[in-house]
Amino acid sequence: xxxxxxxxxxxxxxxxxxxxxxxxxxxxxxxxxxxxxxxxxxxxxxxxxxxxxxxxxxxxxxxxxxxxxxxxxxxxxxxxxxxxxxxxxxxxxxxxxxxxxxxxxxxxxxxxxxxxxxxxxxxxxxxxxxxxxxxxxxxxxxxxxxxxxxxxxxxxxxxxxxxxxxxxxxxxxxxxxxxxxxxxxxxxxxxxxxxxxxxxxxxxxxxxxxxxxxxxxxxxxxxxxxxxxxxxxxxxxxxxxxxxxxxxxxxxxxxxxxxxxxxxxxxxxxxxxxxxxxxxxxxxxxxxxxxxxxxxxxxxxxxxxxxxxxxxxxxxxxxxxxxxxxxxxxxxxxxxxxxxxxxxxxxxxxxxxxxxxxxxxxxxxxxxxxxxxxxxxxxxxxxxxxxxxxxxxxxxxxxxxxxxxxxxxxxxxxxxxxx
Amino acid sequence: xxxxxxxxxxxxxxxxxxxxxxxxxxxxxxxxxxxxxxxxxxxxxxxxxxxxxxxxxxxxxxxxxxxxxxxxxxxxxxxxxxxxxxxxxxxxxxxxxxxxxxxxxxxxxxxxxxxxxxxxxxxxxxxxxxxxxxxxxxxxxxxxxxxxxxxxxxxxxxxxxxxxxxxxxxxxxxxxxxxxxxxxxxxxxxxxxxxxxxxxxxxxxxxxxxxxxxxxxxxxxxxxxxxxxxxxxxxxxxxxxxxxxxxxxxxxxxxxxxxxxxxxxxxxxxxxxxxxxxxxxxxxxxxxxxxxxxxxxxxxxxxxxxxxxxxxxxxxxxxxxxxxxxxxxxxxxxxxxxx
Numbered sequence: 001x002x003x004x005x006x007x008x009x010x011x012x013x014x015x016x017x018x019x020x021x022x023x024x025x026x027x028x029x030x031x032x033x034x035x036x037x038x039x040x041x042x043x044x045x046x047x048x049x050x051x052x053x054x055x056x057x058x059x060x061x062x063x064x065x066x067x068x069x070x071x072x073x074x075x076x077x078x079x080x081x082x083x084x085x086x087x088x089x090x091x092x093x094x095x096x097x098x099x100x101x102x103x104x105x106x107x108x109x110x111x112x113x114x115x116x117x118x119x120x121x122x123x124x125x126x127x128x129x130x131x132x133x134x135x136x137x138x139x140x141x142x143x144x145x146x147x148x149x150x151x152x153x154x155x156x157x158x159x160x161x162x163x164x165x166x167x168x169x170x171x172x173x174x175x176x177x178x179x180x181x182x183x184x185x186x187x188x189x190x191x192x193x194x195x196x197x198x199x200x201x202x203x204x205x206x207x208x209x210x211x212x213x214x215x216x217x218x219x220x221x222x223x224x225x226x227x228x229x230x231x232x233x234x235x236x237x238x239x240x241x242x243x244x245x246x247x248x249x250x251x252x253x254x255x256x257x258x259x260x261x262x263x264x265x266x267x268x269x270x271x272x273x274x275x276x277x278x279x280x281x282x283x284x285x286x287x288x289x290x291x292x293x294x295x296x297x298x299x300x301x302x303x304x305x306x307x308x309x310x311x312x313x314x315x316x317x318x319x320x321x322x323x324x325x326x327x328x329x330x331x332x333x334x335x336x337x338x339x340x341x342x343x344x345x346x347x348x349x350x351x352x353x354x355x356x357x358x359x360x361x362x363x364x365x366x367x368x369x370x371x372x373x374x375x376x377x378x379x380x381x382x383x384x385x386x387x388x389x390x391x392x393x394x395x396x397x398x399x400x401x402x403x404x405x406x407x408x409x410x411x412x413x414x415x416x417x418x419x
Numbered sequence: 420x421x422x423x424x425x426x427x428x429x430x431x432x433x434x435x436x437x438x439x440x441x442x443x444x445x446x447x448x449x450x451x452x453x454x455x456x457x458x459x460x461x462x463x464x465x466x467x468x469x470x471x472x473x474x475x476x477x478x479x480x481x482x483x484x485x486x487x488x489x490x491x492x493x494x495x496x497x498x499x500x501x502x503x504x505x506x507x508x509x510x511x512x513x514x515x516x517x518x519x520x521x522x523x524x525x526x527x528x529x530x531x532x533x534x535x536x537x538x539x540x541x542x543x544x545x546x547x548x549x550x551x552x553x554x555x556x557x558x559x560x561x562x563x564x565x566x567x568x569x570x571x572x573x574x575x576x577x578x579x580x581x582x583x584x585x586x587x588x589x590x591x592x593x594x595x596x597x598x599x600x601x602x603x604x605x606x607x608x609x610x611x612x613x614x615x616x617x618x619x620x621x622x623x624x625x626x627x628x629x630x631x632x633x634x635x636x637x638x639x640x641x642x643x644x645x646x647x648x649x650x651x652x653x654x655x656x657x658x659x660x661x662x663x664x665x666x667x668x669x670x671x672x673x674x675x676x677x678x679x680x681x682x683x684x685x686x687x688x689x690x691x692x693x694x695x696x697x698x699x700x701x702x703x704x705x706x707x708x709x710x711x712x713x714x715x716x717x718x719x720x721x722x723x724x725x726x727x728x729x730x731x732x733x734x735x736x737x738x739x740x741x742x743x744x745x746x747x748x749x750x751x752x753x754x755x756x757x758x
Contacts, residue, residue, distance in 0.1 A: 122615040123586075247704050248474070277473040277642060279701045282686035286700060304616055307645070307688035311696060330692040348620035350649035352687050352757045353694075356668060357627060357649065360620040366585040367615060382617075 082152055083110035084298050085134065085183075085266055086162070090147035092126070092133045101370040103129040103142065105322035106417060108398070111266065116292060116299045118313025118330070120306060124367055126322040127302045131268045134300075135179055136170050151178065151266075181211040184264035188271040190251040194243030201239030204258045211262045226257040230287055249280040253287065260291060267292075267299045273308060285312055306349055310334055318342050321368070321378035324398050328405030338407040341379045377409070385411060426499055427461035428636050429485065429604060434458045434494035434509075436480050440709060452709045454480040455491070456660035459735065464499075464603070467630065467637040469651035469668070471644060471683070473705055477660040478640050482606045484509075485638065486525055487516055498523070501603065521551055521600035528609035530589035534581040540567070540592060541577040547599045562599070569632075570595045571625060587618035594625065598633070608640045623650055644687045648672055653741075656680050659716045660708050662735055666742040673756045676744040678721045681754035715747065723752055 092104040104126040111117045119127045132138045134149055150162040168175045187193045194200060201223055208219040220239070227235035230253045243251055252272065259267060269288065273281040285308065292299055301312050309316055310330060317327040318339065326339040337343045347361040365382045368374060374381050380391040390410050397415040398408040407413075435458075437451040455477045462468045470478045484491040487508055496508040501522060508516065527533035534543060544563045553559050564574035570591040581589055590610065597605055610626070611619045627650060629635060641647050647654055648668055655665040656679065664677040675681045682701040689696050703720045706712050712719050718728040727747055735745040746752070 122617055249704055277705075278644065278683060278686045279473060281688070282696075283700060285688075305688070306616065307690040310690045310692045311688045334690065334692050345617060346690065348617055349690055350620070350623065350645045351690055352645050352648050352672065352684070353689065354649065356651075359624045359627065360649070362620045362624060363617040366587045366618055369585075 084113045084152050085111040086150040087134065088148040088150070090130065090133060090149065091145045092129050092138055092142060093145050095141045095143065099371050102322050102373065104133065107324055109317055109327065111298050111300060113298050114296050115315055116301055116313045118309040118316040119300065119302045119319060120304065120309045120316060121319035122304055122367055124321065124370060125319040127319050128270055131270060131300055131302060134165065135183060135185060135268065136165055136168070136175055151182065180207055181262045182264055183266045183268060184259040184262065186256055186259045186267065186269040186272045188274055190255045190275070191243065193255050194251070196242060196244055199240050200243055200246070200254045204261050207258060208261050222261060226261050230257045248276050249283060252276055252280065252284050256287065263295070265297055267297050269299055270302045271304070306346065321373055323378055324408060325379065326405060326407045332405050338401050338405055338412060339409050340383045340385050426505065428464040428499050429462040430497040431461070431485065432459050432495040432497065434481065434484060434496065435492040436484055436489070437492045450709055453660045453711065454708055455484065458662050460655050460662060460665055462636055462638060464636055465634050466652040467639050467650055469647040469654040470638060470640045470657060471642060471647050471654060472657035473642065475705060475708065476657040477708070478657050479608055482608055482638060482640050486523055486606055522602055523604040523606065524597035524600065524602040526593055526597050526605060526607040526610045529613050530586050530593055533593055534589055536581055539578050539580055543592060544595045544599055547596065551600060566595045566599055569598065586614050587621055590614060590622050591625065598629065604636045604638065606638045609642070611646060612641065612643060626650065644683060656683065659706055659711055661716060661745065663717065664744045670742055675754050675756050676738060676742065676749045676752065677746045678723050678752070678754060679717050681756065684757050685755070723748055
């Protein structure tokens with residue numbers, strides 16, 4: 001897809017949605033047109049349905065009337081069709097004395113309103129760094145060296161439809177007003193996230209007062225309501241307790257309450273259940289799902305646990321060593337995985353439903369050290385289907401394969417990442 | 420020897436481990452944290468017993484008491500030695516335990532914290548050999564090389580330090596160290612929970628393979644029920660210092676008899692978006708072992724609670740051969756399991 005089309009797509013308006021549909025219908029089935037169409041379909045909204053209906057039109061007049069009907073509906077769903085967050089070719093490198101660690105090396109994805117977007121990967125795959133870059137909290141020596149992180153503006157006026165977070169000052173007023181209010185984070189370790197010398201209530205009140213024009217009493221009311229919403233028993237008392245007085249499950253709930261206290265449009269949950277037990281995990285996941293349904297916020301859900309992602313996400317992106325291996329709707333990723341890495345990963349996990357005491361199919365070797373990242377496709381040394389002379393020299397690009405998935409593997413196409 | 424088939428390798432009877440809570444100037448004991456509270460189970464030779472439960476339920480404390488890394492408050496830990504005698508580990512002192520130590524070893528959770536960064540692989544795996552009298556360096560080198568090959572590491576790596584290895588390889592080193600002295604009982608405390616998903620399967624396969632080849636007996640402490648189902652012959656479930664259920668893996672997963680076991684199973688997420696799990700929610704929090712509820716410890720969270728549960732502590736009884744459960748309503752309840 002060319003750069004101009006890419007930009008156009010991002011600044012898509014109502015009229016542009018129509019153009020895409022027309023383009024997709026009228027153009028021959030080139031990859032470019034298909035890619036555009038796929039992006040529309042990926043929104044998982046009425047655009048796709050209308051396109052399919054329009055395709056069945058008998059005459060031109062019929063076609064136009066159908067499109068007009070679609071446009072009317074698009075008026076209402078316009079918000080849904082525009083991505084809330086659009087990350088383009090993000091590269092985040094860490095400049096260490098020993099060398100450069102390319103933690104995130106060209107990642108592109110869109111998160112739509114109301115979507116639970118899952119990022120799954122093993123340690124060192126760059127999933128946490130990706131979202132840290134979105135929040136602009138990558139610690140030095142880490143730096144965003146390339147790419148755009150476009151956040152859809154709340155106001156939605158034509159002048160500023162997207163803010164590029166990469167261009168903002170890290171500690172500037174604008175970024176600080178986005179961080180916590182527009183995009184909130186549920187960190188991995190709830191114990192480390194709270195200050196032990198302030199009560200949890202005070203910490204939430206502080207965040208609320210920072211982002212909303214309320215006084216302390218009103219802020220406390222908001223905090224209390226949040227505690228009730230996340231199901232903390234005896235919320236009045238809990239507000240005045242310290243984080244170390246709360247149990248693991250309550251602490252996780254308190255941090256979720258804090259993240260949601262300013263009504264963010266995008267919630268980033270970075271391994272929110274890794275440090276808790278299976279029963280607490282079920283409680284937390286259920287809570288997140290309920291809050292997401294009630295409030296309609298989009299969630300970027302990061303985890304290494306494939307079971308959790310299967311239960312939570314609607315759209316999944318699989319990462320390995322800083323690159324996206326495969327992405328698609330959750331059902332397709334789990335039921336027809338294309339990339340050898342996804343396939344191997346899914347085979348290697350024991351499940352409560354699988355046959356016990358047999359040898360699990362494994363992925364040979366281990367994740368390479370970030371300093372000796374393999375050339376070409378990062379997975380090729382461990383891949384059973386690696387093609388010598390191809391996979392070890394060239395890096396495959398992420399391209400649409402099949403109905404709704406995008407895969408970066410030479411088994412399916414021949415496009416490589418431009419050097 | 421008929422004895423070896425009938426007597427379990429390890430038999431734990433009424434094990435208690437209390438940690439005193441001290442307060443005030445004179446450090447007076449004002450209460451006890453009942454980390455392990457009357458636990459009884461057995462492990463047969465060559466099998467794997469899984470010990471599962473949420474954090475703070477006492478599973479690690481139980482494992483450590485068995486290895487006598489800590490002294491139990493009371494109870495018996497009967498271990499059948501190589502010579503066929505049965506000894507009570509709980510009663511032995513340091514000197515008495517020493518000849519038995521080689522027969523029981525431990526695999527730790529954190530492959531980063533459990534290996535000394537200043538010792539080479541040879542030192543780490545060879546140390547137990549040295550301590551147990553293998554003074555000849557050449558002999559030791561040969562034995563270390565043999566064990567390294569056994570766990571799938573190249574003997575040439577012997578002079579390297581742990582930092583040169585990945586998490587999965589480090590866990591192999593930990594396993595090699597545990598196997599150096601040909602133990603019979605291996606206590607594995609969450610051996611795969613710190614590893615990456617793609618490496619977990621390798622270590623689980625290695626553990627299954629070693630068990631077959633060396634006739635090892637595992638006590639497998641874990642919280643991941645999928646992993647436990649994969650590797651264990653029998654499973655014991657702990658809750659607030661007590662065992663609530665113990666049965667063969669298949670029976671426990673298919674027909675759990677304790678509501679807590681059923682709730683745990685319902686909470687396990689399945690790696691398939693078409694199977695929706697987590698519909699049954701376990702309400703509330705795990706009670707503190709310092710101040711457990713009356714009667715059955717699980718009654719405040721149990722959906723099948725009746726009045727008797729609040730006052731009467733259920734006994735850990737055998738309801739069908741090999742299936743132990745501590746629930747007053749175990750005979751009548753039909754609980755959903757996992758097929």
